[in-house]
Amino acid sequence: xxxxxxxxxxxxxxxxxxxxxxxxxxxxxxxxxxxxxxxxxxxxxxxxxxxxxxxxxxxxxxxxxxxxxxxxxxxxxxxxxxxxxxxxxxxxxxxxxxxxxxxxxxxxxxxxxxxxxxxxxxxxxxxxxxxxxxxxxxxxxxxxxxxxxxxxxxxxxxxxxxxxxxxxxxxxxxxxxxxxxxxxxxxxxxxxxxxxxxxxxxxxxxxxxxxxxxxxxxxxxxxxxxxxxxxxxxxxxxxxxxxxxxxxxxxxxxxxxxxxxxxxxxxxxxxxxxxxxxxxxxxxxxxxxxxxxxxxxxxxxxxxxxxxxxxxxxxxxxxxxxxxxxxxxxxxxxxxxxxxxxxxxxxxxxxxxxxxxxxxxxxxxxxxxxxxxxxxxxxxxxxxxxxxxxxxxxxxxxxxxxxxxxxxxxxxxxxxxxxxxxxxxxxxxxxxxxxxxxxxxxxxxxxxxxxxxxxxxxxxxxxxxxxxxxxxxxxxxxxxxxxxxxxxxxxxxxxxxxxxxxxxxxxxxxxxxxxxxxxxxxxxxxxxxxxxxxxxxxxxxxxxxxxxxxxxxxxxxxx
Ligand SMILES: [Zn+2]
Numbered sequence: 387x388x389x390x391x392x393x394x395x396x397x398x399x400x401x402x403x404x405x406x407x408x409x410x411x412x413x414x415x416x417x418x419x420x421x422x423x424x425x426x427x428x429x430x431x432x433x434x435x436x437x438x439x440x441x442x443x444x445x446x447x448x449x450x451x452x453x454x455x456x457x458x459x460x461x462x463x464x465x466x467x468x469x470x471x472x473x474x475x476x477x478x479x480x481x482x483x484x485x486x487x488x489x490x491x492x493x494x495x496x497x498x499x500x501x502x503x504x505x506x507x508x509x510x511x512x513x514x515x516x517x518x519x520x521x522x523x524x525x526x527x528x529x530x531x532x533x534x535x536x537x538x539x540x541x542x543x544x545x546x547x548x549x550x551x552x553x554x555x556x557x558x559x560x561x562x563x564x565x566x567x568x569x570x571x572x573x574x575x576x577x578x579x580x581x582x583x584x585x586x587x588x589x590x591x592x593x594x595x596x597x598x599x600x601x602x603x604x605x606x607x608x609x610x611x612x613x614x615x616x617x618x619x620x621x622x623x624x625x626x627x628x629x630x631x632x633x634x635x636x637x638x639x640x641x642x643x644x645x646x647x648x649x650x651x652x653x654x655x656x657x658x659x660x661x662x663x664x665x666x667x668x669x670x671x672x673x674x675x676x677x678x679x680x681x682x683x684x685x686x687x688x689x690x691x692x693x694x695x696x697x698x699x700x701x702x703x704x705x706x707x708x709x710x711x712x713x714x715x716x717x718x719x720x721x722x723x724x725x726x727x728x729x730x731x732x733x734x735x736x737x738x739x740x741x742x743x744x745x746x747x748x749x750x751x752x753x754x755x756x757x758x759x760x761x762x763x764x765x766x767x768x769x770x771x772x773x774x775x776x777x778x779x780x781x782x783x784x785x786x787x788x789x790x791x792x793x794x795x796x797x798x799x800x801x802x803x804x805x806x807x808x809x810x811x812x813x814x815x816x817x818x819x820x821x822x823x824x825x826x827x828x829x830x831x832x833x834x835x836x837x838x839x840x841x842x843x844x845x846x847x848x849x850x851x852x853x854x855x856x857x858x859x860x861x862x863x864x865x866x867x868x869x870x871x872x873x874x875x876x877x878x879x880x881x882x883x884x885x886x887x888x889x890x891x892x893x894x895x896x897x898x899x900x901x902x903x904x905x906x907x908x909x910x911x912x913x914x915x916x917x918x919x920x921x922x923x924x925x926x927x928x929x930x931x932x933x934x935x936x937x938x939x940x941x942x943x944x945x
Pocket of ligand 1: 733762765
């Protein structure tokens with residue numbers, strides 16, 4: 387009885403303190419937030435459930451319902467009067483309470499992104515759909531014969547004959563020339579929309595409304611470039627020797643079509659290691675359940691709500707979904723007992739625990755990851771374990787001999803894969819930035835300048851085409867690519883901090899992360915619990931003692 391009284395007293399006191407502490411603007415904002423969340427929460431939950439139904443069944447009726455709900459959501463955020471209210475409140479500088487400030491920022495940017503006039507919005511959507519349609523139905527040709535992307539991948543990973551490789555590579559880029567004019571029109575429309583709300587171009591708008599800063603991204607990528615210049619040149623030289631040997635040519639004769647991927651964004655198969663043999667005898671679902679429980683982040687409830695196995699009509703990839711920000715978190719997978727699915731389910735459950743362990747006492751608007759790249763970082767942190775020899779040894783009960791064998795190849799593979807990714811993202815980030823800054827420049831030439839600079843791949847002889855436009859991300863996920871890299875950087879920064887400051891070890895050698903409850907405790911209190919309570923870089927600093935830096939990524943992978 388006494389206890390209850392004290393609790394009530396404290397609650398009343400803090401309520402009074404809070405109530406009194408709010409100034410006029412803060413009170414107005416709190417009222418706005420309450421009304422807004424009452425509207426947005428039910429429709430968001432509905433949309434999430436509908437997305438789940440659509441993805442698990444593939445039925446058109448759910449997709450139709452989903453687009454209606456999404457229109458409803460963007461309808462709420464496009465309200466001019468509400469945007470004007472938030473803008474005035476923000477510019478007043480009177481909102482001082484930390485929680486309110488964070489909610490204000492999130493709301494303000496969400497409204498800002500949606501302040502596009504209906505006519506312009508319609509043009510944008512039309513243009514986007516048109517390109518995606520063209521893209522989906524276009525088939526490249528080799529000597530007049532239509533080929534699919536999977537035909538092209540087969541040639542690029544197996545064919546030894548150079549002229550045949552060149553034809554396949556060129557076929558993969560043909561769609562670029564077919565859609566580039568539409569894409570440039572779309573870029574200009576996006577710029578027009580951005581200028582109407584006061585930005586110099588759409589790239590800047592995307593970065594700023596995504597709570598990032600162009601100068602800071604430039605600094606991070608410049609530093610990453612500098613730190614990987616020499617290691618990448620060394621790895622590339624070694625790779626070139628191996629590849630040239632396999633084609634019976636000299637390294638200096640290697641052209642873009644000699645790499646195993648149209649954009650040289652994936653590790654050539656010369657370093658590929660087949661880990662499936664170790665997973666075949668295991669049940670990847672049982673492994674993740676046991677693993678996450680062992681680090682104090684149990685996922686049995688998530689798995690019980692999830693859709694894990696392949697079925698007709700079901701979405702063929704994987705994702706994690708926070709349905710209601712109240713604990714209904716699910717993942718979708720198409721599990722097989724292979725290394726790829728081991729990685730995928732570890733990854734998706736990384737997203738899922740981020741959502742599950744948000745502190746539910748925080749306001750609804752802050753029960754989200756600090757940023758989309760921070761949840762990617764947690765997912766990558768766990769996903770990387772599927773290739774970690776120490777983790778595999780403990781989880782799969784491997785012999786010392788097997789462990790040594792994996793260690794020998796995996797280090798080199800990981801090093802190459804990660805550094806190559808960094809160099810590729812530099813091309814994408816810098817190209818996109820310049821594309822929106824000036825869409826009328828010689829973009830085909832710019833693309834090859836960046837590829838030569840960052841990926842050390844030679845441009846083909848003769849006039850260059852718009853092959854770059856065959857990267858669909860320019861259309862469907864504009865100005866987002868850099869976040870994949872930021873996720874990797876943060877995953878490494880967390881890794882370093884946990885090994886050195888939480889586990890208090892001298893190095894990460896042999897660290898398996900198996901059965902370490904301290905890992906779960908740390909992540910829950912420093913990263914997952916606070917959700918979006920802090921700006922992502924503030925969260926980084928609180929969790930690792932410093933802002934985001936590429937230093938630890940390089941330290942982890944460049945040996
Ligand atoms: Zn992910």
